[in-house]
Amino acid sequence: MSGRPAGQDPADGSSEPQGGTPEVVASQAEVSDAVLAERLRQLSQRIDAEKSVKQSQTVAARERDMTGFGKAMRLSADFIAGVVVGGGLGWAVDKWLGTMPWGMIVLLLLGFCAGVLNVMRTAGLAPQPGETGWQPKDGPPRS
Amino acid sequence: MANDPIHQFQLSTIVPIDVGGLNFSFTNSSLFMVATTVVATGFLAAATSGRGLVPGRMQMVAEQAYEFVAGTLRSAAGTEGMRFFPMVFSLFMFVLVANLIGMVPYFFTITSHIIVTFALAMLVIGTVVGYGFYKHGLHFLGLFVPHGVPTLLVPLVTAIEVISFLSRPISLSVRLFANMMAGHTALKVFAGFIVSMSAAGAVGVAGSVLPLLMTVALTGLEFLVAFLQAYVFTVLTCMYLNDALHPGH
Known part of the structure; x- marks a missing residue:
């Protein structure tokens, strides 16, 4: 904790009002937004993949039956x-x-x-x- | 009469009802329809009454039936198809329970009468046509005009598509009815062989083991057919409902 610059940690941001906290918080939010978007994209990709697998499985099952x-x-x-x-x-x-x-x-x-x-x-x-x-x-x- | 394989399909009036010259009598067929509904509803109500987080045996069967129909409907008609789930599930349970009740000796198999299966098929096709026009209007008719056909051939191909569409309730009902009737008749014929052969002395009694084995095997096959036909009816219902939901894909 002591090794990291003040304000980088969002938990410390509120306790240290000096030193450009608003921009840091904003960039932090941006980063987490990007990360979240990336996660969301990966999740929807996984869901799509699972769906298509399920689809092809049911079609194959129907033919086999x-x-x-x-x-x-x-x-x-x-x-x-x-x-x-x-x-x-x-x-x-x-x-x-x-x-x-x-x-x-x-x-x-x-x-x-x-x-x-x-x-x-x-x-x-x-x-x-x-x-x-x-x-x-x-x-x-x-x- | 005991040896007549067709006798099991005969209707008999239980309570004669006559409305304006039309015969609305309560027959043995009506009795078994009521029995089917009561058994299906009673079973599901009893199975889900416990609502255990860890399902018991009955609840397991009910949940499997739900999962199975829901999966079939979702894969054939997409997530929007789930709005038809109550109808499809009711149809599946009705056909399945009716087929299984028909397997009990001396019981009447309502699905071996084409008018019953045709009524079920018309319910499905009526829903498809009604919902298709309600949701898509005249665009639903685009189902009958295939893409990429030369203009000259469009009337001919459209006529063929319309006949193909109209033949769906027929093939849907004939498939279920023919399977049930053929299976039950074959079962009865082979069972009849046992009786007539054992009347022919000691050799006949010894020989009657063969049709007895056949009857046992056919009974197993009939249980398979009872499940399979309920499944096929459900799958086709889902496929037809898909046309109502996405006529143009």
Whole structure:
């Protein structure tokens, strides 16, 4: 304590009013602000890193949880749902507008496309709706 | 009748209620829905009544269920998704408890009826559409128009996207219903084999060990499916809610 110049220690600052204490205190505050900002930055970096790790872990876990049977059920349900909705819509349109075969033909084909799209999305081979910056995986998902 | 694998899915009226020509009867399905709600609520209330800092067994299960659903929702829909936590947690507990109650012999499995699972799926999709329009207005429709598609193809791709979106409640409900119904039917068929084989004399009784082993194995598999399907339903609910929260990402 005796070896250090007066005023450098903030605890002593109040007991020694002489010798430019205000500037010293100000610089002290500045330093601690900078240190605090640095700490805050490091903390947010650590949180971000942890978050991204968590994210990738949950995605990996989700893929791993799909057993063969579960995957088959899911993919077929997705495909059938697309075709059924397309066919149903076509039937309804025909019923309302009286365009007998055409609505069913067109919408059934579109439903077929939607079914394929559903399957590709479930398998991770196509982007989710509204997703930007999507990169295709380098191969079909693990089974 | 004892050997009919479909008989377990039949509805039977307990209290007939008729409102203006519509059938609102209280059936065995309604009874088990009430039972599911009562069991799920009762279990969670009993488990959390102690509020121990060091959880007991029941509280541990309840906390794990909470952590699991919260983690799934956060990872799929972000922190804003947590506003849907009460709904997602209720759905998860309802489906899980309904599946598990269905595993008790002579009990009715409500999730093996497509109308029940479809109603649950419509609840989810209704929430997605309602909240999407409430939060983003017409911008929510941007979900159906993908980026970077040639102008000529936009109407076609949009139609496909709309059908794909409409097929979600179907695939969500069909998946749960098909898994539960197929599993319970298979279980009943193999259990029926034991009875019919043992009626065929000593050789039959000896041979009936094989379907008995199969029934035991299938029962284990069915418990796995009960958990897995509740999980899948929850994960997909979270993914769809993510679309309502971030239609443009």
